[in-house]
Amino acid sequence: MSDDASKTLGGGVRAFLGTGGFLLMMFGGYFIYEHNNLRFGVPMIVGGLPLFILPWAWDRFMARFQASSVPKKLEYLHYEDSELGGAIRDMATYSAWAKWFASQSLAVDNHKPCGASVMMFTASSIVHAALMNGKLVARGRPSGAIEYEKIPTEAWRLIAIHMRPHRASLWHGVVIPCSGVDNQRIAKFLDYDSIVVNSREFESIWRKRDLRYDRFRRKLLKKAKKVGADPEDIKYLNGEMAFRDDRP
Numbered sequence: 001m002s003d004d005a006s007k008t009l010g011g012g013v014r015a016f017l018g019t020g021g022f023l024l025m026m027f028g029g030y031f032i033y034e035h036n037n038l039r040f041g042v043p044m045i046v047g048g049l050p051l052f053i054l055p056w057a058w059d060r061f062m063a064r065f066q067a068s069s070v071p072k073k074l075e076y077l078h079y080e081d082s083e084l085g086g087a088i089r090d091m092a093t094y095s096a097w098a099k100w101f102a103s104q105s106l107a108v109d110n111h112k113p114c115g116a117s118v119m120m121f122t123a124s125s126i127v128h129a130a131l132m133n134g135k136l137v138a139r140g141r142p143s144g145a146i147e148y149e150k151i152p153t154e155a156w157r158l159i160a161i162h163m164r165p166h167r168a169s170l171w172h173g174v175v176i177p178c179s180g181v182d183n184q185r186i187a188k189f190l191d192y193d194s195i196v197v198n199s200r201e202f203e204s205i206w207r208k209r210d211l212r213y214d215r216f217r218r219k220l221l222k223k224a225k226k227v228g229a230d231p232e233d234i235k236y237l238n239g240e241m242a243f244r245d246d247r248p
Helices: 009-035 038-069 084-094 096-107 116-132 153-157 183-190 199-205 211-226 231-237
Strands: 081-083 138-142 159-166 170-177 192-198
Touching: 009 038, 081 084, 081 199, 084 096, 084 116, 084 159, 084 170, 084 192, 084 199, 096 116, 096 211, 096 231, 116 153, 116 159, 116 170, 153 159, 159 183, 170 183, 170 192, 183 192, 192 199, 211 231
Parallel strands: none
Antiparallel strands: 081 192, 138 192, 159 170
16 A cells, blocks of 8 residues: 555555455465364455455546546537537537438439538538437527526527538538528527537537447448449548538
8 A cells, every 4th residue: 555545544444454354364374374274264365355455446446436537538629618600510520420421422322422511501400409409508698798698498499500601610600590580589599699519518419439320331331332432532431521621
């Protein structure tokens, strides 16, 4: 046991148990070796061994517990909160879902991969459905305000997300009214100058690596190879991104 651990009450208890276990095993060996007394020797060794290894096992358990309590590094988003449009853009580019979705087109639809516009439209629709069903929560900041406020689930039945090409960020998400909804009715939400989601919650829904989506993607790419799809497109979808930057 380390000196630092022994200074604490818990460390002292573990040191006591470890020492006691060692002594039990030592006396058990003495009874067996010197007196050929298995009746006392074997139970002492069997009882002392768990006590002897308990401090080591406890330290290993606590080390793993403490490591698991440290937040894991985000997979493709960069901050604890992400702008909704930026999260959708990165999800449509790097997530396992995105690469699976793009692989479908390569295997079926004329063996041509999806372009960026198709990926962004589809991704925004899926994220919108998650917001509308309460699976994902978004917060908006009114123009001129400092604090964010939770956007009610019901609001997403009146507003939608539209992804637009953007010179600086490539793609930018904006809130628009759903079909037939008057702008005045949703003026509060159109006034937001920022809408964010929790990055960890977002990535827990659309992971960068997902066993199910990755398995389906590999099957689709095998099919795409058999039907003569471009090997470069297949290689690309086996990489990190779901679509090539040079495709509209």
